[in-house]
Amino acid sequence: MCLQLLSLSPAGAQAVTGPKQVTVEQGSSLAVSCSYKPRYKLNSKYWCRKNSLWPCLTYIIETDGSEVTVTQDRVSIRDNHTANSFTVTLNSVTPGDAGQYSCGVKKRVGINRWHSTKVMVSAAVSNTTEDSNLSPLTTNPLCLRD
Ligand SMILES: *[C@@H]1O[C@H](CO)[C@@H](O)[C@H](O)[C@H]1NC(C)=O
Ligand SMILES: *[C@@H]1O[C@H](CO)[C@@H](O)[C@H](O)[C@H]1NC(C)=O
Helix, strand or coil: CHHHHHHHHHHHHHHEECCCEEEEECCCCEEEEEEECHHHCCCCEEEEEECCCCCCCCCCEECCCCCCCEEECCEEEEEECCCCEEEEEECCCCHHHCEEEEEEECCCCCCCEEEEEEEEEECCCCHHHHHHHHHHHHCCHHHHCC
């Protein structure tokens, strides 16, 4: 049973493709685009958090199969039927957002198709370095002349 399900995963990974991993700076916005086979154009697309090899049981956000943008809290999802791809956006990224996610296509019959992406969150660029570079300038007598 276990082996059978696992052996089906590679097929699912081919129907939906996307980045293996993305790095986003803390506080900024993350955008992940996933492509799908044209035959899934009108299927619902979803984004979910993954804790294991198993498919997601609940979705963070999903489309109804149309190109209408769906937004919930910091997350939005938008399908593009022309490009055969959909984009998930996550705003105001926090360290807690780091982890494994899946972008997927819901199937009415049979198992869903999905692609897994690792999201890594980098520390926000420090202001301190910039400040210490700026301070000498503002106190530089040359700048204050006149
Ligand atoms: C959808 O994708 C097509 C082709 O890449 C692009 O020209 C179009 O601007 C996209 N539509 C939206 C709403 O982003
Ligand atoms: C540095 O900090 C100031 C004040 O907190 C903020 O307005 C500014 O956007 C920051 N700059 C960068 C590059 O993060």
